[in-house]
Amino acid sequence: MQLLDGKKISQKIKDEIKLTIDQLIKQEKRIPKLVVVLIGDDYASHLYVKNKIKACQEVGIQGEIIHFPTSVTEVEVLQAIEKLNQNSEVDGILVQLPLVENLNEFKILNTIAVSKDVDGLTNINAGKLLQGDATAVIPCTVKGIIALLKAYNLEVVGQDITIINNSNIIGKPLAMILNNMGATVSLTHKATKDLKNYLSNADIIVTATGVYQLFTSQNIKADVIIIDVAINSSKDKKLVGDVDFESVKDKVKAITPVPGGVGPMTIAMLLENLMLLYHDK
Structure with missing residues (x-):
């Protein structure tokens, strides 16, 4: 039996990314930034987001969490995403799933600009994937x-x-x-x-x-x-x-x-x- 060690392979990938970030820092260029939108108090979701931000920090990427309470309205979430879409300092937007019941997942995910859809979950990215388009962002x-x-x-x-x-x-x-x-x-x-x-x-x-x-x-x-x-x-x-x-x-x-x-x-x-x-x- 061969154990498929994801931890080992992922570390190699992160090491390569860190080298790229180190070069950007030396060249005094802007550092990539990820923003995670987290809604509610689900323990697993908080743990996953914490691990994602930790990984960003390990390689030198900027990571930010926007945390909304369970009582947040859909309009508030959509407005926050639109604001991130317009922010040139933000390269990727990730909405942590699952969402609370009163929010429309389809609508929220498809508000993310395709150019910032880091998890490849917008309709446009899904369509590209279906057609075998090499520019598709893969989940x-x-x-x-x-x-x-x-x-x-x-x-x-x-x-x-x-x-x-x-x-x-x-x-x-x-x-x-x-x-x-x-x-x-x-x-x-x-x-x-x-x-x-x-x-x-x-x-x-x-x-x-x-x-x-x-x-x-x-x-x-x-x-x-x-x-x-x-x-x-x-x-x-x-x-x-x-x-x-x-x-x-x-x-x-x-x-x-x-x-x-x-x-x-x-x-x-x-x-x-x-x-x-x-x-x-």
Whole structure:
């Protein structure tokens, strides 16, 4: 079994970005800036945002949080984003998801200027991705998964890949990219009928459902590659993914650990996307 160490690969990416930032500082040029819009008091969201800002600081990128209470109105959020759109010092805008129930996610995300859409979630970026446009900003988690597969020279051409997630953030864009790369992709979710059949035939499984022990070694074939995107809490309060790691570890060809797999790659790709937007100005 090969452990797909996202922490190790992401550190290499961050080191390269830091070198670029150091050069910008020496040349007395403007430093890239990321602004994260955080709404409410969800513990996980606050933790994720904290890690994103910490990563910015580690490489020398400017990171700022705009925090709204749960009671914020949609108009207030939209006005804040429009203001950031007009600010030439801001290179990337990220709205931390999920949003509170009274806010329209579609409307808020599509208020972000395409030139500052650091997580690639606007309609225009989604359309570019669908058409295979090389200028599309790829959602950070998706980009992190692809980068991890490439870093370990894991072939996707001709492979049967089952994705257990049909969201606009992970499942749908990942399916499009893998399909364009030559894979045969099955896009499923936790309510898919006969999910076990999809799993048992897959060469690569990407899972992101938030359901711990969604499947075990009995549901997969030998030498499968598992990309576990989920972060859950087990009964003994440990961070785990969707997969029963101990059950599958002796049967798989490669697997991402949780934590330390896709999570660090997502943050590294956020920084990489920000640098792309910065240089595109």
